[in-house]
Amino acid sequence: MYVAVKGGERAIDNAHAWLAEERRGDTSVAELSLAQIREQLKLAVNRVMAEGSLFDPDLAALAIKQSRGDLIEAIFLIRAYRTTLPRFGNSRPVETADMACDRRVSATFKDVPGGQVLGPTFDYTHRLLDFKLAAEGELPEAPTAPPRREPTPHVTSFLRDEDIIQTEPDSDATPRDITREPVAFPADRATRLQTLTRGDEGFILGMAYSTQRGYARNHAFVGELRIGTVAVEMEIPELGFAIEIGEIELTECETVNQFTGSKTEPPQFTRGYGLVFGQTERKAIAMALVDRALRWRELGEDNVGAAAQDEEFVLSHCDNIQATGFLEHIKLPHYVDFQSELELVRKLRREATAAQEAAE
Amino acid sequence: MHPLLQVNNIRKMYGHRIGCTDVSFDLFPGEVMGIVGESGSGKSTLLNCLAGHLETDGGEVIFDTRDRGPVDTLTMSEPERRMLGRTDWAFVHQHARDGLRMSVSAGGNIGERLMAVGGRHYGNIRASAIDWLDRVEIEENRVDDRPSAFSGGMQQRLQIARNLVTGPRLVFMDEPTGGLDVSVQARLLDLLRGLVREMGLSAIIVTHDLAVVRLLADRLMVMKSGHVVETGLTDQVLDDPQHAYTQLLVSSVLQV
Amino acid sequence: MSEYNFAYLDEQTKRMIRRAILKGLAIPGYQVPFASREMPMPYGWGTGGVQVSAAALTPDDTLKVIDQGADDTTNAVSIRKFFERTAGVATTEETERASIIQTRHRIPEAALREDQILVYQVPIPEPLRFLEPRETETRKMHSLEEYGLMHVKLYEDISQHGQIATSYAYPVKVEGRYVMDPSPIPKFDNPKLEMAAIQLFGAGREQRIYAVPPYTKVVSLDFEDYPFEATKADHACDLCAAADSYLDEVIMDDAGGRMFVCSDTDYCRSRRAAGHVGRLGSEAPLSTGPEAA
Secondary structure, three states: OOEEEOOOHHHHHHHHHHHHHHHHOOOOOOOOOHHHHHHHOHHHHHHHHHHHOOOOHHHHHHHHHHOOOOHHHHHHHHHHHHHOOOOOOOOOOOOHHHOEEEEEEOOOOOOOOOOOEOOOOOOOOOOOOOHHHHOOOOOOOOOOOOOOOOOOOOHHHHHHHOOOEOOOOOOOOOOOOOOOOOOOOOOOHHHHHHHHHOOOHHHHHHHHHHHHOOOOOOOOEEEEEEEEEEEEEEEEOOOOEEEEEEEEEEEEEEEEEEEEOOOOOOOEEEEEEEEEEOOOHHHHHHHHHHHHHHOOOOOOOOOOOOHHHOHHHHHHHOOHHHHHHHHHHHHOOOHHHHHHHHHHHHHHHHHHHHHHHHHO | OOOOEEEEEEEEEEOOEEEEEEEEEEEOOOOEEEEEOOOOOOHHHHHHHHOOOOOOOEEEEEEEEOOOEEEEOOOOOHHHHHHHHHOOEEEEOOOHHHHOOOOOOHHHHHHHHHHHOOOOOHHHHHHHHHHHHHHOOOOHHHOOOOHHHOOHHHHHHHHHHHHHOOOOOEEEEEOOOOOOOHHHHHHHHHHHHHHHHHHOOEEEEEEOOHHHHHHHOOEEEEEEOOEEEEEEEHHHHHHOOOOHHHHHHHHHHHHO | OOOOEOOEOOHHHHHHHHHHHHHHHHOOOOOEEOOOOOOOOOOOOOHHHHHHHHHHOOOOOEEEEEEOOEOOOHHHHHHHHHHHHHOOOEEOOOHHHOOEEEEEOOOOOOOOOOOOEEEEEOOOOOOOOOOOOOHHHHHHHHHOOOOHHHHHHHHHHHHHHOOOOOOEOOOEEEOOOEEEOOOOOEHHHHHHHOOOOEEEEEEOOOOEEEEEOOOOOEEEOOEOOEOOOOOOOOOOOOOOOOOOOOEEEEEOOOOOOEEEEEOOHHHHHHHHHOOOOOOOOOOOOEEEOHHHO
């Protein structure tokens, strides 16, 4: 007898129960605590905060736990939660020159005021599996030094003093907020940067890589990469001045790119910019390259038809929450549409066969 | 008789460089104007300014519209200009690919303009498409083929058919024979001459090939460095060039 | 779930969405950009429809949610549950009793009334998208009413297949002005787009809302000599004998036996309740899910 495959509430409830069980895994293994995730899977937490566009390590850790380590799913949880939060106002722009840097490197100068600080990086580790980590063990203490108190000037500021790099126009205008206004094309740079900073790391990386391989090459030097904490300040109208409401960790990357120039204007370096929550330097560097590639119009460059130059293409497809949702929605039932296609194809085949037979 | 098109003091600058400047002329119904000059002379810039593809830095392009009489097309609203672009005006690109939809059948390419102005009868649209294929010497059985399956000469003829199907009153042509083999060029020119006469088309043809204007144009304009250096009846200019540059141009062709 | 506002979205957001809805109603068929919010269900799963419903719902409303015409498909169940939890509104499976119906891919068979709102979930709101991928271009085409390309597509269909080969998401022209994607409903449903109820379309991922006010003229694009045809399987419902409803085709056994049943489950149920009997009797098929398999 015919059995209709109908999803029911019970199916959904059962699936959820099973999922919860799978999430926990073998109960003889100790359960992960949020603190463990937050402290020991910090880069995963950072990515979830960056692409979820919400700076809250505890919530990000919870999302990672709930999503069984599927970071896109975790980002989705954070985004959905973020939507429900009331908005009290905007902070003042953070001052990255005042960043307390954990890491700060420049590829363009051997030494710079403020110094090169390698910081906690994988860069010069040999990628050998460290089997010691499989066993629990005490950690030798890392050497420490007194922190730098004074601001660390940006490397590009030295180039700017010499007028050898393009100056970015100062503006006090409030940028559009892509979570409050729909993105329209052509998009201004603030809109592009906002979209890129919460764009999928893999997508942005791929786009940036394509520019390095010649699809709109813009020859980037990492002028400076800095990671550290900055204070977040907010104007309180009732007080009439700004107060510090907390601090966040940021990664900032400024690239120094190939120069432009014309008969009327002497050659100048150009720049790309990346700013991302947490220690997320792959993303910040990639973002700077893509930002630079998208600036071809204002810098008077040719559109060579490369994907990374195509604002509509990049901005419309870099959000992994949009992408994954739409991709996965094809799992949903489509049998009404399929039925109409089925009938159409049958009809077309009938007519084609009839025409063929008539011809014979 | 009113001019169909009055061009007054068209000027286009690229920064400090002159694209074209001080260009004025009248074009009368049924007349074909040829614009010649070497590459970089400003002739293509001028054509694109006239057709509204490039913004000008000054001047007027007054077209005798059907409903409103003479109107400056440079100050027209965009919907109006686009409407003109798919009814009374046509533009034949040098490269057929720029003027065709390569993923749409030949019939669809020709039919597009008809549908854009409200054609809603498939049978009639298709009949027009087939009629126009015949007029540009493409066999009827190619109507459902895509232009990518056509030779360069056929693509160019298809582009012409696609443009002429709505009976435009003014056709802009940018090097219509450029990039084609010599034998193919001759056939295309012959075809164009026939269509121009038969339909009483008014046209502005930009070319560096004096043979093209000799065959098609009633009048000539010779351009150099963005300026018009000589104008006149085609035979007069070609047989008795007055300006030193025209003389050079004519003689260099004759040497070939 | 007291920590969330009524119908999940905060009032500020709902006001923003209502403004977009009103603008959409004022310009029938025009796609109004809106700042779509991240919802707790994935993009592509009805986030646009859910936001529109959330903005339209009042505590007195009775909500019905269908997917593929059915109230008991998983995604319909999931969305209905979402509103039960976040808005606490009454829900129903009866078209007649609903004041707001959120749908994916179908228009109910029963004629809707002036006091009802039909909310569509829309994946790709732009009817020109697959002819021209660029938003900047398609917006220009709409604003200048340049729809020739749309007919070129239909022309190509006929020249290739002998007929218009679009069977769902069949484009329409609204009130003689905007060409609109009616969402992926089968073209069988297109004639119903002219109705007494308000129709709202929400595309969350694409950040667009559009609308068709009651009794608005909605014309399916076609050619005079190849007129639009609303087609369905050439059968009657095997359960309720309806000859006028859109049918699902169900494969019944390994030998490829088929049955046809109304895709609109409430329509079928109400006909059977009224005594209509189809070829295979009027017994409702066992409603079982994967958990019973």
